[in-house]
Amino acid sequence: MARADPATGPRRPVRWAVAGTAVCLLAWLTVAVLGPSAAAPALGPGFGALDLGRHPSSATVSVLMALSVLAGGVGLGGGALAVARGWRPRRFLLLTGVGAVLLVLVPPVGSADHLSYAAYGRIAALGGDPYSQPPDAFAGGADPVVSAVRDPWRSTTSVYGPVGGLFMALCSVVGGDSVRTTVWAWQVLLLLAWGLVAVVGHRVLPDPRRRAWFAVLSSANPLLLTVGLGGAHADVLAGAAAVLALLLAAGAPVAAGVALAVAAGTKLPYGVVAVGIVVAAVAARRLSAGWLARGVLAALVVLVPAHVWAGVHAYDQTRTASRYVSLATVWRPLVDAGLPRGLLLPGTALVVVVVAVLWWPALVRGGRLERAAGVGAVLAAGYLLGAAYELPWYDLLLWGPLALAVGAAAPAARLLVGVLVVRSTVLSLAYVPGLVDGMSPLVQAVTLGYRREVGPWVAWAALLAVVALGVRSRRSVANV
Template identity: 75%
Template sequence: MSDPAARPARWAALLSALCLLTWASVAVLGPSAAVPALGAGRVPFDLGLHPSSATVTVLLAVAVVCGGGALAAGLRALARGWRPRRFLLLAVVGAVVLTCVPPVGSADHLSYAAYGRIAALGGDPYSQPPDTFAAGTDPVVSAVRDPWRSTTSVYGPVGGLLMALSSLAGGASVRTTVWAWQLLLLLAWAVVALVARRVLAGDDRARARFHVLFTANPLLLTVGLGGAHADVLAGAAAVVALLLARGRPFWAGVALAVAVGTKAPFGAVAVGIVVAAVAARRCGAAWLARGVGGALLVLVPAHVWAGAHAYDQTRTASRYVSLATIWRPLVEAGVPRGVLLPGLVLVVALVTWLWWPVLVRGGQLQRAAGVTVLLAAGYLLGAAYELPWYDLLLWGPLALVPAPVALTGTAAARLTLLALAYVPGLVDGMSPLVEAVTLGYRREVGPWVAWAALVAVVVTGIRQRRTVEIR
């Protein structure tokens, strides 16, 4: 008798390999409209061929579409009982390769290198923008791309310290500093996989779902790890916190501090952990003290180092509106920015109310992950500023919950279409035709993709809630 999961599993592996290969090919070709130049050095390696913006745009679009197709095929195979093994080996090879070639899709890693360099040299990345540091002569800090040259760090103190650590390893070399950061992200990714393997041992179905949706998810491997984004570090730490919260609260607190101390929205994980613990009647004084102690051990010295002004740029950024969000057409139509925060709260509340009886069920780990999924999904759907790699807030917790295909499929389609909107990635280097096509898609199609995803989550949430209530 044939294995019903074999065919979609083969498609998942093939499309995932194509996704990783085409993404890595853009990186190895060298500086382009998708890959900022890193200066002299050997690793991460590239050929320095300077491909055209059209070439890299087509290759990245193929990578994203293949990644979305691989995720869809993987979900179908999981539903038919697939237990991936060689698929995980493909993900491991892909992750290592992506770490050895330049980051693709944005210039964020140059900002990380600059903020780390400023901190490593005794400056303050939370008050000194790159264009004012060392009179613009430092080889690492001056590599920052527009529009971030005059922007102070928006990342939390723990992330800032880890950026400084990467800078100490890289010295005055942009390329080496970026590679040190990439190695740190690869380590975080590996730790998640190992912790999940141990915590989920004995539940092959849960472990398979986690690997397919998170550690071996080709969209996260490329858009996240392949772009060397800080969200990879925060997302990995957040998942470790969820996995360890029940049995090892101290280390869960440490991991949570890394997540929240890198990007504040990952505080959703803390809410999920506490709510699940209270529901399970495990929120005793000793358990809570160990968790809080672990978190404070990291957060207190990091905040003392950064100072009270560490979140000044975060507050400023809260009023930004990116193109591919539900708010962009409304703001352009004259809706005041003062409604952005209340609107976000409303979306989070609506998604949480609709999906709570569906997702917040099962054991303590599943409940914690379920609450986090609700808050993360609501935040990402209702945020005024949203980029593809921000979805790392959602996918780790989602991989730990047996969520309906309607929700997981919507999240996969949304991430695929949103990632397409941010191809090739840089604000310069595009030909007029590529700029017209890519920015046209981002501006004209992106907001309606965001609206379609929100409507789909609400409609399917209503149906799922009714089903649960009938039962």
């Protein structure tokens, strides 16, 4: 295939990228600005994100969100194809940058998780313990912020790490008694983390081709912008910190250690990038005791005080959640058929090992940064494909490392990107409109029916496709 001129790029895929991303952002923003609905819980009074208070129907927001997700998949797929053919996005980054800012000016869409973050932060800021006190047991259930939590999380203690918990408490201090202002402070924090990664990535990556891959698959990824940043999920903070750790590890181990602490201390799986950083350093024969000590000590300076504050029970709810099984996963049909839940963790570990073995030769290549990211990408892909509990925004664990690795990866890795684009799109569709209440009977039947009856088989198809392509990729790499 002839290489396109980088100055102009392949026209058709570029059009898909631009048009798909624009429609994705516009449809998502429309849902958010219309006001409380089955996709966006009410935030109450206060300063911050703006909406029109129109209360659109669940059918209206479901159609708009489905349009957003499908357009985002087209935009992401078109962008990846265009970069593979030589596109170097510039004005496209302006589009996504403006979109990111606009997403923070309107309420979060797609779940009520941000209400839980506000509640846990409020409990901590008022001297309570979000790891032992569920929202419905705090202040008699009458606190103006904590009482806003939606079912089924009213009686659930925090599942987030203590570093993330401290950030939530900080946002609560800013927001005070207002749910809207507390949530908006959290949205601004996530936007700053997102922007920092984009800037550092542009500065650290010297090769325009690799910068293009990083932009299109990570910082300008329309699905991550909407489902992740537009949903104000904690995975944005953890994912941004994990990517910063990868970008800074070689030249700034102290900063990388702090970033790694924020990632793992917000959501534990994001600490997987530490494995890639160490493996890449060993492969490059750059694993010095001083470099490792600076990074580890910097991480401990953040993690130790945070865990002392949270207490030894901080991961009690995490252990409980490890037995949960969401609907759109490979394990759901098996658990429904009687598979013991005790086999879920070994089964997930097996999937991680298989995916890592098959894709390691294709993805773990290039320089130190690319190898570190490649290790993180293969482990994240295996985990997400084999996890018992998986939601669309969890994919932030994958796309950042993959975006850094794919520029140096074997050509077969681009087929993997295509499969993962389809998987992310279809998985996101399964969680439209997002809340467990407020849906009409028809919308509930459609969305839950899709999630239960279609989602698991899509998950199986994605896993089998990744395994089959991995076998083919391993053979082709071995024959080179």
